Amino acid sequence: MNFQFVSPFLTSILNVLSTMASLAAKHGKPSYKTSATACGDVSGIIGMASEQAKGTLAVTFTEPVALEITKRMLGDELTEIDHTVIDMVGEITNMVTGGAKSLLSEKGYRFDMAIPSVISGKNHVIHHKSKVPVILVPFHTDAGDFFVEICFE
C-alpha cells in the first residue's frame, strides 16, 4: 500500500465538508484495517481504475453524522436516512474522489472513476477484497464520527 495515495483523499474530504457543509472534521491516525470495524448506517463507495492501478474508496457514516451533514448542506432537518441523505452521500463520495483525482494527477497518477454507489441499512459492514492492506481513517466531528477506507493496488 502506497501511503502517498491516501493523503489526497484526506485533504479532499476535509475540503468538501468544510466548503459544502461548513463542518470541521479532524482525522485520527490512519491504520491498516485488520477486521471489519467500520460499521455504519450509510456508506458511499466508488471504484477507481486505470492500467497502472486499481482501488476503492468507501466513506461510512453513522445516522447522526449523515443527518447533520444533510442539514448543513441542504437545510433539511431529517430524522432518518431517506433519498435526500442517500443522494448527499453519493454526491460527497463523488466530490471527494474528484478532488483526490485532481491532486493525484498533479503527482503523475491517473485513474478513471466508476459510478458511485450508496449502501443503506443499519450496521452494514464493507469488506474490500484487496490483495494489499486496506487503510482505515477515523474522522471526528461535533456531530459524531465517520470512517474512510481506502485501498489501492
Added chain:
Amino acid sequence: MNFQFVSPFLTSILNVLSTMASLAAKHGKPSYKTSATACGDVSGIIGMASEQAKGTLAVTFTEPVALEITKRMLGDELTEIDHTVIDMVGEITNMVTGGAKSLLSEKGYRFDMAIPSVISGKNHVIHHKSKVPVILVPFHTDAGDFFVEICFE
C-alpha cells in the same frame, strides 16, 4: 443505457455459477430499477472505468442462496454469513466481471476493473448514483433468488 453491455454479464454469471458451484440459475426479465428493490444480506460490488465508459456491477444475495453457493463451491455447511461466504461473494463478483470484460473486449469495449467490495448486513440496499437508469435482473435458483444490478454510462 446500452443493453449490449448487460448480456455479457448475464452470460458470465450463469457460466461462473454453473462451473464453480454446479448451480443452475435462470434469469428473469431485465428491467429498469425504479426503486431500491434489491434488498439482500450479502452483496458483491465492483466499479469499472475507462476513458470511454464507467459503470458498476452489484450482485445481491439473500442468506440462503449465499450459503448454498458456498456449500457447493467449497463443501462448507455454514449457518450464517461469515468470512468464508464474504470471500466467496468477492470471488464470484471478480470472476463475473472478468468474464464480462473478456466478452465485451471482443466487441471492442474496454474497461479496467476496480477492487471488488463485499457488503454484509441484514437487508441492506444498494443505490447507484448513475445519470442513466440502472438495469435490475432477477435470478432464480433452487436455493432461492438473487439480483444483479448493472449501470453503465
